[in-house]
Amino acid sequence: MRFNLFRQSDVPEEYRSNFIHLYFDIAWFGILSGTAINFLNVYATRLGATGLQIGLLTATSAVVNLFLAIPAGYWLSKRHTGRAVFWSSIAFRIGYFLWIPLPWLFDAQGQIWVLIILTFLMAIPLTPLGIGFNALFAEAVPDRYRARVAGMRNVTFAIAYILASLAAGFILETTPFTEGYQIIFAIGAIGAAMSSYHIYHVKPLPDGTIAPPSAPIPVSDPRPSSPRGLTAALRLDIWRTGFKNVLLTLFFFHMVHYLTTPVYPIYNVRVLHLNDSHLGNGTAFYYLTMLIASTQLGRIVQRHGHKKVTGWGVAGMSLYPIMLAFAQNVWQFYALSFLGGFLFALVNGAYANYMLENIPANDRPPYLAWYTIIFNFAVLTSSLLGPAVAEWMGLAPALIAFGILRIVAGIAILKWG
Numbered sequence: 001m002r003f004n005l006f007r008q009s010d011v012p013e014e015y016r017s018n019f020i021h022l023y024f025d026i027a028w029f030g031i032l033s034g035t036a037i038n039f040l041n042v043y044a045t046r047l048g049a050t051g052l053q054i055g056l057l058t059a060t061s062a063v064v065n066l067f068l069a070i071p072a073g074y075w076l077s078k079r080h081t082g083r084a085v086f087w088s089s090i091a092f093r094i095g096y097f098l099w100i101p102l103p104w105l106f107d108a109q110g111q112i113w114v115l116i117i118l119t120f121l122m123a124i125p126l127t128p129l130g131i132g133f134n135a136l137f138a139e140a141v142p143d144r145y146r147a148r149v150a151g152m153r154n155v156t157f158a159i160a161y162i163l164a165s166l167a168a169g170f171i172l173e174t175t176p177f178t179e180g181y182q183i184i185f186a187i188g189a190i191g192a193a194m195s196s197y198h199i200y201h202v203k204p205l206p207d208g209t210i211a212p213p214s215a216p217i218p219v220s221d222p223r224p225s226s227p228r229g230l231t232a233a234l235r236l237d238i239w240r241t242g243f244k245n246v247l248l249t250l251f252f253f254h255m256v257h258y259l260t261t262p263v264y265p266i267y268n269v270r271v272l273h274l275n276d277s278h279l280g281n282g283t284a285f286y287y288l289t290m291l292i293a294s295t296q297l298g299r300i301v302q303r304h305g306h307k308k309v310t311g312w313g314v315a316g317m318s319l320y321p322i323m324l325a326f327a328q329n330v331w332q333f334y335a336l337s338f339l340g341g342f343l344f345a346l347v348n349g350a351y352a353n354y355m356l357e358n359i360p361a362n363d364r365p366p367y368l369a370w371y372t373i374i375f376n377f378a379v380l381t382s383s384l385l386g387p388a389v390a391e392w393m394g395l396a397p398a399l400i401a402f403g404i405l406r407i408v409a410g411i412a413i414l415k416w417g
Contacts, residue, residue: 014205018140019149021201023156028195030157034164036096036188038283039172041265042276043181044115047108051387055262056116059383064123065130065376070234072128073369081139085132086200091125093192099185103178131372135364138356139204146356147301150349154294158287158341164191165287169280180276235366243367246358247374249409249417250351253314254378256405259386260321263402267324267395268333278330282337289341290348297349306354307417313346315410322403325396354417 041054076084095118102111141149164187172180238244268274274282301309320340327333359367390398 015142015145018202018205019145019152021198022137022140022149023152025195025198025202026153026157027160028191028198030160031164031191032096032188032195033157034161034283034287035168035184035191036099038161038165039168039181039184039276039279040099040115041262042269042279044112045265045269046177047112049112051262051266051390052384053112053116054265055383055387057119058258058261059380060116060120061123061126062376062380062383064120065127065372066380068124068127069131069369069372069376070366072131072372073235073365076128076132076135077365081132081136081204082200082202085129085136085202086196088125088129088132089196089199092122092129093189093196095119095122096185096189096192100182100189103182127372130375131365131368133199134352134356134368134371136199136202136204137352138359138361138364140202142205146353147306147349148298150353151294151297154297154345154349155291158291158294158345161287162284162291165280165283169277169284172276172280235370238367238370243358243370245416246355247370249413250355250371251374251378252412253351253406253409254375255382256402256409257314257317258379258382259389259402259405260399262383262386263390263395263398264324266390267399271395272327272330272333274330274333278333282330282333285334285337286341286344289338290345291341293342293345294349297345300346301350301353306350306357308414309346309350310354311410311414311417313343313350313410314413315407316343317347318403318406318410319343320403321399321406325399325403 041057044054044057098118099115102114106114137146168184168187171183174180175183239247268279297309304312317340320336320343323336323339324333327336355371356364386398386402389401392398393401
């Protein structure tokens with residue numbers, strides 16, 4: 001196995017600073033994800049949250065993103081991408097610090113509803129952050145290095161996530177219930193702040209550095225003049241381009257992917273009877289194989305392309321929910337975590353670049369705004385449908401059905417995306 005992914009000596013000097021800060025950004029985000037984000041739904045479940053309340057923890061954010069995506073895309077298009085992303089990240093991540101004192105201020109149900117409200121408020125700056133970061137990544141990383149940087153970010157994220165989740169599991173097992181979660185929420189909040197610090201240092205490269213045009217740009221556009229009024233503001237013209245198929249297939253993928261999100265914590269805690277240490281170990285195993293797979297992502301993408309890697313990876317991700325439905329003990333859960341991490345690494349490292357390949361370099365914010373809309377509509381839909389289907393079918397049959405839908409989503413990307 002060759003770990004060319006880690007080499008920086010062959011990277012031009014003008015790109016290295018951006019790459020390094022992108023790696024540190026995702027490392028600190030991995031600490032946030034392995035602690036506060038990873039255990040939020042588990043904490044809510046242990047507080048007595050229903051499937052609907054767990055779904056709302058995600059759905060409220062999705063509602064805000066749906067309404068603000070187009071305005072956020074327009075706002076970003078008029079501003080310096082790096083500064084807009086940085087200040088959006090600061091406004092969003094302040095919310096993580098507000099999770100820490102909740103056990104001192106509210107009872108169990110009060111904490112659940114305050115967490116739902118906070119996620120709703122945090123979603124306001126999260127909208128431009130989500131749109132803007134994809135644009136910033138495209139502006140800061142040349143096309144020929146994107147698979148490599150994405151793979152290295154996966155590796156860095158996985159290492160940080162593994163260490164953070166193992167530490168979080170230990171803290172939760174050795175500390176009283178609410179105090180343990182307050183500690184990991186605090187660790188996550190610090191990780192969020194440091195991630196924003198490194199985002200500040202990621203700078204868009206000068207025009208022409210990313211991808212010099214292969215042919216002269218025409219002086220005038222022979223197409224009819226751009227639409228005006230509401231149509232122009234909404235950029236409905238994007239739905240008349242080939243990007244429409246990318247949006248529709250990614251919508252289906254995200255919907256079937258997130259159907260399982262509110263179901264997993266309930267199944268793991270109430271059916272498999274996993275404790276916090278088991279869950280921490282499982283996520284560590286998951287991201288360990290994600291780390292290993294990410295070292296080979298650049299080579300795999302170079303051979304097969306971002307689209308094929310995304311499609312086959314999505315179909316392969318069906319194995320996790322299907323096999324989890326038949327799991328009976330913690331060791332089977334650990335084995336599935338190893339398998340799931342490998343497949344997730346392929347999808348997570350390829351799908352954003354697959355999308356960026358289909359977006360004009362000089363018009364990214366509105367395209368990414370529409371992606372944000374379909375992403376959050378998918379999250380909203382799945383967050384409400386997931387618990388309802390699980391309650392109707394039962395947890396295990398629902399996981400099997402959701403897995404089959406992932407196969408269909410992978411085929412859709414390969415055939416129509």
